Amino acid sequence: MIRLERRADLPRWLNWAIPIGSILAALVAGSVLILASGNSPFSTYSRIIDRAFVSSGAFSATLIAATPLLFTGLAASAAFKMGVFNIGGQGQYVMGSISASAVGLAWGESLGKGVIPLMIMAAIVAGAAWAGIAGALRAYLSTNEIITSLMLNYIAANLGSWLIFNSRSYWRLLTGSGLMFPQGKRLPETSDWPLLGLGSVSVPFGFLVGMVFAAGTYVLYRHTRFGFEVEIIGDSPAAASYAGMRTRRKVLAVMAISGALAGVGGASDVGDFRHILDPKGLGQSGYGYTGIVIAALARLNPIAVIVVAVFMGGLDNAGRALQGPGFPAGLVGTLQGLVLFFALGGEILARYRIRRAHHRIAGPVASALAPGTDSPGGGRP
Amino acid sequence: MNANLFVVIAVSAIYYGTPVLFAGLGEVLTERSGVLNLGVEGMMLLGAVSASWCSARVGGPGWLVLALSVLLGMAAGALGALIHAFAVITLRVNQTVSGLALTILAGAAGFSSYLANVWELKNPVRHQFGKLDVLGLKDAPVLGPLLFNQTLLTYLSWVLVAACSWYLFRTRAGLHLRAVGESPQTADAMGINVVRTRYVHTLIGGAFAGIGGVCFSLSIVPTWQDGMTAGRGWIAIALVIFGFWRPDLTMVGAYLFGAFASLSLTLQARGVKVAPQLLDSLPYVMTIVVLVMVSGGWAKRRLGAPAALGIPYEREER
Numbered sequence: 001m002i003r004l005e006r007r008a009d010l011p012r013w014l015n016w017a018i019p020i021g022s023i024l025a026a027l028v029a030g031s032v033l034i035l036a037s038g039n040s041p042f043s044t045y046s047r048i049i050d051r052a053f054v055s056s057g058a059f060s061a062t063l064i065a066a067t068p069l070l071f072t073g074l075a076a077s078a079a080f081k082m083g084v085f086n087i088g089g090q091g092q093y094v095m096g097s098i099s100a101s102a103v104g105l106a107w108g109e110s111l112g113k114g115v116i117p118l119m120i121m122a123a124i125v126a127g128a129a130w131a132g133i134a135g136a137l138r139a140y141l142s143t144n145e146i147i148t149s150l151m152l153n154y155i156a157a158n159l160g161s162w163l164i165f166n167s168r169s170y171w172r173l174l175t176g177s178g179l180m181f182p183q184g185k186r187l188p189e190t191s192d193w194p195l196l197g198l199g200s201v202s203v204p205f206g207f208l209v210g211m212v213f214a215a216g217t218y219v220l221y222r223h224t225r226f227g228f229e230v231e232i233i234g235d236s237p238a239a240a241s242y243a244g245m246r247t248r249r250k251v252l253a254v255m256a257i258s259g260a261l262a263g264v265g266g267a268s269d270v271g272d273f274r275h276i277l278d279p280k281g282l283g284q285s286g287y288g289y290t291g292i293v294i295a296a297l298a299r300l301n302p303i304a305v306i307v308v309a310v311f312m313g314g315l316d317n318a319g320r321a322l323q324g325p326g327f328p329a330g331l332v333g334t335l336q337g338l339v340l341f342f343a344l345g346g347e348i349l350a351r352y353r354i355r356r357a358h359h360r361i362a363g364p365v366a367s368a369l370a371p372g373t374d375s376p377g378g379g380r381p
Numbered sequence: 382m383n384a385n386l387f388v389v390i391a392v393s394a395i396y397y398g399t400p401v402l403f404a405g406l407g408e409v410l411t412e413r414s415g416v417l418n419l420g421v422e423g424m425m426l427l428g429a430v431s432a433s434w435c436s437a438r439v440g441g442p443g444w445l446v447l448a449l450s451v452l453l454g455m456a457a458g459a460l461g462a463l464i465h466a467f468a469v470i471t472l473r474v475n476q477t478v479s480g481l482a483l484t485i486l487a488g489a490a491g492f493s494s495y496l497a498n499v500w501e502l503k504n505p506v507r508h509q510f511g512k513l514d515v516l517g518l519k520d521a522p523v524l525g526p527l528l529f530n531q532t533l534l535t536y537l538s539w540v541l542v543a544a545c546s547w548y549l550f551r552t553r554a555g556l557h558l559r560a561v562g563e564s565p566q567t568a569d570a571m572g573i574n575v576v577r578t579r580y581v582h583t584l585i586g587g588a589f590a591g592i593g594g595v596c597f598s599l600s601i602v603p604t605w606q607d608g609m610t611a612g613r614g615w616i617a618i619a620l621v622i623f624g625f626w627r628p629d630l631t632m633v634g635a636y637l638f639g640a641f642a643s644l645s646l647t648l649q650a651r652g653v654k655v656a657p658q659l660l661d662s663l664p665y666v667m668t669i670v671v672l673v674m675v676s677g678g679w680a681k682r683r684l685g686a687p688a689a690l691g692i693p694y695e696r697e698e699r
Contacts, residue, residue, distance in 0.1 A: 033495070037499040085481075137673055143672050144622065146419065150615050151619075151669050153612075158658040158661050158665075162659060165658070166657065166658055290485075293482075293485060296478060296482075328499050329494050329498045330491055330498055331495050333488070337487070338486060340486070344468060
């Protein structure tokens with residue numbers, strides 16, 4: 001337990017050097033791929049930067065793209081911090097979006113903007129419940145949560161597409177063009193989440209909500225007894241159980257928190273930009289998986305997740321805007337995967353230099369990303 | 382009629398179960414060495430896209446192109462596995478996170494899609510694995526369609542199941558492999574090269590996952606689609622647990638999964654009106670149910686995972 005404090009041993013500059021170094025390394029590795037495909041890395045990257053952050057309206061579009069990623073990134077970091085691998089962010093996001101759109105459709109007209117907190121609440125409940133399935137199975141039956149939460153992604157995706165494509169559900173548009181092309185009902189415009197102007201940049205309301213949740217998660221994990229216990233369980237489940245901590249409840253709680261965060265992302269999806277339940281769009285987005293990359297790159301720090309989400313959102317935004325000849329689909333995903341690998345490698349390299357100096361990082365970051373940690377309560381696959 | 386329905390379901394169970402069987406067998410070998418590779422989905426897609434390219438672009442007689450496609454798919458899968466192996470065996474990165482990273486890197490929105498885009502894989506592949514008529518017995522009742530009317534890949538998978546079982550439990554190398562997965566320290570003391578054993582079996586696992594991907598791009602869906610494996614790689618990982626890290630039980634699990642996966646098509650063809658999404662969810666629900674059943678105490682006691690699964694080996698620490 002004393003080792004926990006040694007986290008301060010990690011030089012501060014590494015907090016920045018690892019993510020930035022891994023992004024640079026990924027860009028270099030990516031440029032080899034771009035060269036091999038017969039394009040110029042320099043022009044490809046400058047187009048990405050231009051469309052992500054520089055050209056007019058680009059940053060506003062990037063913030064919209066970053067909003068879902070902010071939530072899924074927070075979700076992943078909240079769970080990974082305790083060594084609970086919630087890979088189900090995607091499904092929890094979908095469930096959040098299903099329940100928030102139901103609330104929006106039902107009361108958007110009568111409550112106007114007042115429906116927004118209700119949408120968020122509904123998404124929290126749905127996301128937490130969906131993640132809670134995997135969490136409860138893990139906590140009480142020691143079923144591997146990686147596989148179950150992932151299977152639940154596919155089930156949620158099927159549920160969403162059933163609601164729109166194969167049923168006469170409440171979410172489906174059953175008049176006009178909806179009869180020809182199955183699609184969701186538009187939520188009442190009165191309940192659209194506001195865009196807040198900040199100079200020339202417009203900030204989606206969901207992004208602000210995400211920042212509040214990030215701050216909340218930060219405080220919860222850093223400054224409460226709950227967060228302290230989560231850190232210890234993440235670091236050493238055995239030590240935690242000897243100390244009398246209730247590991248099982250913690251697993252369930254952490255999964256629920258993680259699911260709730262991803263669920264609110266789904267609410268913002270409906271409220272901020274899609275305004276309908278769109279299972280196809282949700283399926284193609286892969287927000288839940290990108291969230292894992294973001295959490296790892298942010299080294300599980302909720303505040304850093306905000307910055308990384310904006311960066312990744314920029315990549316996504318540019319990737320969508322530029323897709324076409326000369327800009328192959330999948331390039332952005334490849335870059336994200338490369339960033340993640342380099343970040344993981346960098347994490348280990350950093351750990352080693354420190355270890356040679358007879359220090360050992362035993363903080364929660366090191367334990368979730370570094371090798372050989374025991375997972376709490378068994379349940380190794 | 383009943384026998385007929387049984388045959389239809391069994392045949393499609395084999396057809397749809399084959400790719401997960403390949404990937405599952407590979408993961409059995411990988412995990413037996415103590416390495417958990419969650420990148421199966423990504424490696425399958427790498428195999429699928431390479432084979433798809435080979436079949437669409439390489440000229441020559443069909444059988445040669447198909448053979449090359451399979452080899453290329455295996456190489457691509459193994460290359461993906463090499464990244465994971467380097468990260469987790471040499472750098473000792475957390476195996477869960479590295480495997481996820483591999484799936485994100487190579488997966489539906491990543492490198493496999495990038496390659497398909499660069500290679501412009503849009504049309505159906507030119508050569509694909511059709512069903513054979515072995516010994517002219519394909520119309521024999523019941524056994525004909527089951528045993529004598531499969532694709533070459535399915536026959537290959539049967540050979541591999543037998544070969545892997547024999548290798549794991551009847552050879553010295555297999556014994557060494559299991560020793561490395563159970564107790565790398567002891568294995569090291571016996572003079573077994575732990576690092577090499579882990580590398581080799583992680584790569585073999587990747588190559589098998591690659592063939593699993595080839596089943597998709599050259600047989601099941603003979604036109605490239607991004608993310609065509611649709612989560613089968615994850616099913617394969619669950620199958621390994623379901624099959625208690627044994628090749629024969631993994632095969633049972635794969636066909637059980639295949640039966641569920643094909644149920645929606647089979648029932649629809651027979652005019653049963655059930656929403657396809659609900660039937661499509663069945664394999665995933667089943668996987669969860671099975672995982673819950675085998676994570677009970679009795680199952681763990683009887684046939685547990687390799688003891689060193691997921692734990693990196695650091696010689697100097699001992």
